Amino acid sequence: xxxEGATTTLDGDRTGGSVVLECRALSKSFGDRQAVRGVGxxxxxxETYGLLGPNGAGKTTxxxxxxxxxxxxxxxxxxxxxxxxxxxxxxxxxxxxxPQELAIYPDLSARENLRFFGxxxxxPARELGSRIDDVLxxxxxxxxxxxxxxxxxxxxxxxLNIGIGLLHRPRLLILDEPTVGVDPQxxxxxxxxxxxxxxEGMAVLYTTHYMEEAERLCDRVGIxxxxxxxxEGTRRELVAILGQRDRVSLQATGxxxxxxxxxxxxxxxxxxxDREGGLDLIVAEASHQLPRIxxxxxxxxxxxxxxxxxxxxxxxxxKLTGKALRD
Amino acid sequence: xxxxxxxATKDLLGSLRDRSAILSAVIxxxxxxxxxxxxxxxxxxGSLDISFAVVDEDRGPVAEVFVGDVLGSLERQDxxxxxxxxxxxxxxxxxxxxxxxxxxLIPSGFSDAVQSGDHVELSVLTDPSSDIGAQIATxxxxxxxxxxxxxxxSVGTALAVKGARPDPGAIRRLGRQAARAETPVAVAEAFVGxxxxxxxxxxxxxxxxxxxxxxxxxxxxxxLRERREGTxxxxxxxPLSRASILGGKALYTFVLGVGSLTVLVVSSQFLLEANWGDxxxxxxxxxxxxxAAMGLQSLVxxxxxxxxxxxxxxxxxxxxxxxxxxxxxxLSQAPGFILRLSFLTPHAWLMRGFGELSGGVAxxxxxxxxxxxxxxxxxxxxxxxLMRSRSLVAVVAR
Numbered sequence: 001x002x003x004e005g006a007t008t009t010l011d012g013d014r015t016g017g018s019v020v021l022e023c024r025a026l027s028k029s030f031g032d033r034q035a036v037r038g039v040g041x042x043x044x045x046x047e048t049y050g051l052l053g054p055n056g057a058g059k060t061t062x063x064x065x066x067x068x069x070x071x072x073x074x075x076x077x078x079x080x081x082x083x084x085x086x087x088x089x090x091x092x093x094x095x096x097x098x099p100q101e102l103a104i105y106p107d108l109s110a111r112e113n114l115r116f117f118g119x120x121x122x123x124p125a126r127e128l129g130s131r132i133d134d135v136l137x138x139x140x141x142x143x144x145x146x147x148x149x150x151x152x153x154x155x156x157x158x159x160l161n162i163g164i165g166l167l168h169r170p171r172l173l174i175l176d177e178p179t180v181g182v183d184p185q186x187x188x189x190x191x192x193x194x195x196x197x198x199x200e201g202m203a204v205l206y207t208t209h210y211m212e213e214a215e216r217l218c219d220r221v222g223i224x225x226x227x228x229x230x231x232e233g234t235r236r237e238l239v240a241i242l243g244q245r246d247r248v249s250l251q252a253t254g255x256x257x258x259x260x261x262x263x264x265x266x267x268x269x270x271x272x273x274d275r276e277g278g279l280d281l282i283v284a285e286a287s288h289q290l291p292r293i294x295x296x297x298x299x300x301x302x303x304x305x306x307x308x309x310x311x312x313x314x315x316x317x318x319k320l321t322g323k324a325l326r327d
Numbered sequence: 328x329x330x331x332x333x334x335a336t337k338d339l340l341g342s343l344r345d346r347s348a349i350l351s352a353v354i355x356x357x358x359x360x361x362x363x364x365x366x367x368x369x370x371x372x373g374s375l376d377i378s379f380a381v382v383d384e385d386r387g388p389v390a391e392v393f394v395g396d397v398l399g400s401l402e403r404q405d406x407x408x409x410x411x412x413x414x415x416x417x418x419x420x421x422x423x424x425x426x427x428x429x430x431x432l433i434p435s436g437f438s439d440a441v442q443s444g445d446h447v448e449l450s451v452l453t454d455p456s457s458d459i460g461a462q463i464a465t466x467x468x469x470x471x472x473x474x475x476x477x478x479x480x481s482v483g484t485a486l487a488v489k490g491a492r493p494d495p496g497a498i499r500r501l502g503r504q505a506a507r508a509e510t511p512v513a514v515a516e517a518f519v520g521x522x523x524x525x526x527x528x529x530x531x532x533x534x535x536x537x538x539x540x541x542x543x544x545x546x547x548x549x550x551l552r553e554r555r556e557g558t559x560x561x562x563x564x565x566p567l568s569r570a571s572i573l574g575g576k577a578l579y580t581f582v583l584g585v586g587s588l589t590v591l592v593v594s595s596q597f598l599l600e601a602n603w604g605d606x607x608x609x610x611x612x613x614x615x616x617x618x619a620a621m622g623l624q625s626l627v628x629x630x631x632x633x634x635x636x637x638x639x640x641x642x643x644x645x646x647x648x649x650x651x652x653x654x655x656x657x658l659s660q661a662p663g664f665i666l667r668l669s670f671l672t673p674h675a676w677l678m679r680g681f682g683e684l685s686g687g688v689a690x691x692x693x694x695x696x697x698x699x700x701x702x703x704x705x706x707x708x709x710x711x712x713l714m715r716s717r718s719l720v721a722v723v724a725r
Contacts, residue, residue: 067564089566097564101557107341116337120330120565164561 018045018080020172020203026065026075035061037227040075043172048194048204050218051229052211052313054323058227059207060100063176066205067097079172093121096170100177102157103164106150110141110160113149114167121168131167138193139163155186162190166197173197174205179213191217211314223317230320239311245270246286246308247315248293251278254301262296269293271322278305282319330567334575335582338549342583352542352587356534357594363534364527364599377460378408380418380430387438393449393471398431407463415452422452428460429453431468441475524657524685528602531595532681533654535588536616536674540649542587543620544641546580547628547712550719551637559720569720573713577621584617604684608691612680615701619673622709623648629715648672676700 021043028036036058043049051059064070066077068086077084084091104113114132123131136142139159149157162178175194179187194217198204208214214221215235222232231238252259256274263281264272268289270282279297283289286308297303309315318324342348381398383390394411402409410427412418418430432450440447451468453461524532550572553559562572592609595601603609624641631637649655651665652674658666669675680697683689691698 064560069560069563086563087568089568092564093566095564097561099557099560099564101560103557103561105337105341105558107344108337112340116333117561117565119333120562120567122566 019043019078020045020047020080021049021066021205022076022078023062023066024076024078026062026077027073028061028065028070029073035227036065038075039224039227039229041222041229041232043203043205045171045203046198046201047219048198048206048217050214050221051205051207051224052209052214052218052221052317053207053224054209057209057224059224060176061227062224063174063205063207067095067174068092093168094171096165096168096173098162098165098173098175098178100180102161104149104157104160107148109146109148110136110152110163111145113160114164117164118167123168131169135163135167138166140189154181155183155189158182158186158190159193162193170202172203172205176207177209178206179208179210211312211317215313221313223313223320225317225321225323231316235313238313238316241316242282242311242319243284245282245284245311245315245319247311247318248281248283248286248290249278249307249309250281250293250297250303251305251307252297252301252303253277256301259297259299259301262300263293266292266296270319273318273323275324280318280324282315328571328574330565330571331574331578334562334572335578338546338576338579339582341549342545342579348542348545348583351538352583353590353594356538356591357531357598360527360531360534360595361599363530376408377406377463378410378427379460379464380410380412380421380427381433382412382415382418382430383433384415384435385433385437387436389438389441389475390433393431393433397467397471401467419452422454425454427454429464431464441479444479524682525602527599528595528681528685529657531591531599531601532603532678532685535591535595536652536677536681537645537649537654539584539588539616539677540620540624540645540674541642542584543580543617544624544628544638544645545583546576546621547625547719548634548637548641549579550576551628551631551634554719554721555633563720572720573716577625580621581617584620585613588613588617602685602687603681604687605690608684608689608694609681611691611698612677612684612694612701615698615705616673616677616680618709619677619701619705622705622707622712623673625712626708626715629712629719648674651675653678670700673701673704676704 019042023042024040026036026039027034039058039062041049051062053059061070065072065075066084068077068084068088068091071086079091079094082088082091105116108116111132114135115128118128118131132145133142136145139162141156141160141163144152144156149160152160158178158181162175165173165175173194178194179190182190191213194204194206198217198219204217206213206217218235220232220234221238222229223238224230231241256279260272260274260279263269263279266289268284270284271280273280281293283293290306290308294303294306314324379398381394383394394409398407398409401407410421412421412430415430415432418427418432421427422430430452432452434448434450437447437449439445449468449472451461451464453464550559553562559572563569592601592603592613596603623644627640627644628637631640652669652672653661654674658669658675658678661669676697680694680701683693683697
């Protein structure tokens with residue numbers, strides 16, 4: 001099914017639920033810079049959709065328009081069929097937003113933060129106390145509930161940041177890179193929480209530049225770069241874009257940039273990108289082509305290691321954009 | 328409205344916990360007012376602690392009037408202390424030793440000389456180190472001499488008109504009549520500026536008004552802090568209008584401003600014996616003053632890029648207008664052009680209003696000009712700030 005914009009859209013394994021979020025041809029510019037161009041996708045109930053792209057790809061701008069934080073230059077957003085803009089108070093109440101930056105009040109306790117946002121979202125007073133206790137339990141903060149949050153560790157603040165988004169039982173939970181700067185233990189706890197929420201029927205929009213998170217959490221992934229969704233689908237569908245291609249990682253020293261340029265001219269090489277300490281290649285029938293590749297590389301660089309990696313989303317991103325996710 | 332109330336309550340809770348807000352809104356102005364009034368507060372307390380001696384070698388009726396009525400009256404009003412000395416030598420010694428600021432010497436035959444129109448001197452011995460005391464003593468003596476000369480001129484005129492020979496009895500009678508006659512021209516005291524506070528009330532009012540403009544920027548600064556720390560994005564994503572967010576910040580500032588001024592007024596009345604005057608007028612001035620301060624400081628905040636810059640700009644505006652507006656010194660002591668410039672500041676209008684009321688006589692009607700000026704200033708600056716607030720209540724574009 002072809003959607004708006006220059007998007008490669010694949011018919012994914014639909015969950016069969018009702019559509020919670022529908023975005024159509026979103027666009028936004030800041031001065032001369034077009035941050036988002038024609039972004040469109042939908043998320044069903046109980047589905048986790050990932051926006052995978054490097055920093056500056058337009059993920060946060062797209063999310064800000066979906067949440068009604070930023071006005072749109074073009075396009076539309078529907079939450080359960082209701083059009084949303086910056087003034088849609090009722091529609092906004094269906095969204096739980098977890099910003100990338102920690103958005104909690106340091107001079108309030110965890111419980112007070114939750115109570116404040118719970119009241120803002122209109123959680124009934126008779127339910128508020130039990131909902132706060134539930135969220136504190138989910139985020140593992142029950143023991144520290146009445147302490148000011150300026151004394152919390154970074155991981156605890158992150159978990160509270162997510163908990164605030166969950167408090168009012170939103171139909172759509174939007175998480176903007178929630179694991180940035182988080183220790184591995186807290187990161188794993190956050191990912192487990194998101195998996196559980198999706199299992200409970202919540203629609204989740206998850207942005208990340210970590211391929212592993214997108215592969216672990218997301219039913220479908222939209223690959224975004226330079227404000228455009230380049231492709232979307234399930235992991236299996238996206239990897240299929242690569243065909244019989246493999247990702248080859250070379251560890252090398254010397255003139256790596258020139259080596260990448262020369263390798264990219266080989267007929268079986270889709271893309272060759274230099275990085276610190278080596279090169280990343282997308283190659284058709286890598287096992288057959290590897291000797292020729294190593295020969296070309298050796299003309300300008302010293303290859304110290306070779307790894308042929310099973311196709312993954314990183315390789316898909318590399319093929320679609322010609323650059324690595326971490327660029 | 329519910330959202331605005333929630334935001335205002337949350338911010339007030341934060342301010343109560345963050346002692347710096349309470350410190351700048353209540354403790355600092357009260358402490359500074361206490362220190363300033365303790366250091367400078369005796370200037371208007373009635374007694375100047377000045378002593379005069381009087382040596383009455385005459386004991387006649389004219390001398391008795393001077394000692395009993397003129398000097399006695401000043402002593403009864405606690406303006407000066409009067410000691411009667413028996414000899415000019417002892418009075419001179421006391422003046423030289425600094426025990427008294429001045430001594431009046433009434434020579435023998437003073438009353439007769441006055442009544443018969445002869446030349447006579449009332450001497451004033453002064454302590455050179457007591458400038459104020461010497462000037463007061465000289466003024467008292469000059470005033471009495473002028474009065475006597477006026478009476479004598481009246482009597483002389485009457486005798487000249489009658490063309491009769493001077494009869495001592497008639498002279499005395501005419502003298503008494505002239506002395507009782509009302510002065511045809513009286514000097515009336517009129518105020519061209521605001522009435523003056525007593526010293527303690529002046530310093531409390533000055534510090535309260537000065538610090539109000541720091542309190543009044545807290546709402547706008549907290550909005551910029553929320554934008555920087557990311558919580559504004561969360562508020563904007565909530566089912567809440569932008570007007571509710573602005574309204575919450577305005578309500579928070581208003582409650583904090585009115586609350587802190589009210590605490591200052593009430594506590595200074597008990598702790599420093601400040602005299603604020605009509606409570607309704609004071610309440611009206613507090614509300615109008617907070618409104619003006621909020622408008623001005625919100626406008627200043629819209630010129631800033633972040634909360635630190637806004638706090639800096641607000642402090643510069645607060646200090647500059649505070650000095651110009653007479654919160655540190657009475658404007659009556661300032662040159663004319665400063666006095667005229669001061670009325671461009673809300674500080675001056677607020678101080679003028681508090682000054683009017685502090686006499687205890689004026690009421691709300693007397694501070695209407697101040698109220699109107701403050702409301703106009705707050706309305707104009709607040710409206711411009713509101714128009715410029717669109718960029719303030721928005722997430723930072725990436």
